[in-house]
Amino acid sequence: MPPSTTSSEAKSRPLINLAIFASGSGSNAQKILEYFSGHQGIRVGLVISNKADAGVLQRAEKFSVPALCIPGSKWRDPENILPALKRSEIDVIVLAGFLLLIPAFLLQHYKNRILNIHPALLPDFGGKGMYGSHVHKAVKEAGVTITGMTIHLIDEEYDRGEILFQAETRIDKSDTPEDIAAKVLKLEHKYFPAVIEDFCLRELKG
Numbered sequence: 001m002p003p004s005t006t007s008s009e010a011k012s013r014p015l016i017n018l019a020i021f022a023s024g025s026g027s028n029a030q031k032i033l034e035y036f037s038g039h040q041g042i043r044v045g046l047v048i049s050n051k052a053d054a055g056v057l058q059r060a061e062k063f064s065v066p067a068l069c070i071p072g073s074k075w076r077d078p079e080n081i082l083p084a085l086k087r088s089e090i091d092v093i094v095l096a097g098f099l100l101l102i103p104a105f106l107l108q109h110y111k112n113r114i115l116n117i118h119p120a121l122l123p124d125f126g127g128k129g130m131y132g133s134h135v136h137k138a139v140k141e142a143g144v145t146i147t148g149m150t151i152h153l154i155d156e157e158y159d160r161g162e163i164l165f166q167a168e169t170r171i172d173k174s175d176t177p178e179d180i181a182a183k184v185l186k187l188e189h190k191y192f193p194a195v196i197e198d199f200c201l202r203e204l205k206g
């Protein structure tokens with residue numbers, strides 16, 4: 001069977017560059033780095049954290065991806081953020097456990113190009129203060145039997161942008177918030193990279 005693209009076609013397509021923003025250990029970032037390492041059309045071009053000791057910075061280093069720490073106090077000034085993204089020719093920003101509010105200038109600059117992952121089925125258990133273990137505790141207290149994860153575009157309101165993908169998991173009566181978190185994280189690792197890939201190829205390759 002002939003290849004679907006010739007090598008000259010493949011070469012003429014520019015790469016899509018992702019930036020990952022993360023505040024913590026970055027287990028999702030790790031899955032994304034693994035998935036796109038050696039990818040033909042998409043690569044991770046930059047990792048940014050607001051925390052100097054975030055595990056995600058070391059993870060980026062292992063993949064030879066440039067990594068920057070930009071402390072929270074610097075996020076108000078576009079000059080501290082936009083030149084770094086421009087230098088790495090970033091097309092899409094992926095928030096993988098990033099705990100700062102994305103400033104308006106960035107939302108404008110990357111309109112419909114910023115993806116976030118949320119560890120519950122939005123619009124439930126979202127909004128201000130709903131992050132990390134707070135989400136899973138609230139889910140447990142509400143006594144629901146299904147939870148999951150949501151991948152969505154971000155806009156001016158917390159956890160309100162267009163939903164791109166959701167996946168569900170069952171909650172057993174005996175599950176603690178930690179058990180629920182582990183089930184949800186498993187879904188995140190399974191689906192996040194492929195949803196990013198799908199979004200990029202659909203929205204940016206025309």
Ligand code: GRF
Nearest residue numbers: 024025026027028097118119
């Ligand atoms: C994930 O549960 C994600 O949904 C949330 O933050 C967590 C990040 O975990 N936004 P990790 O740093 O990728 O392990």
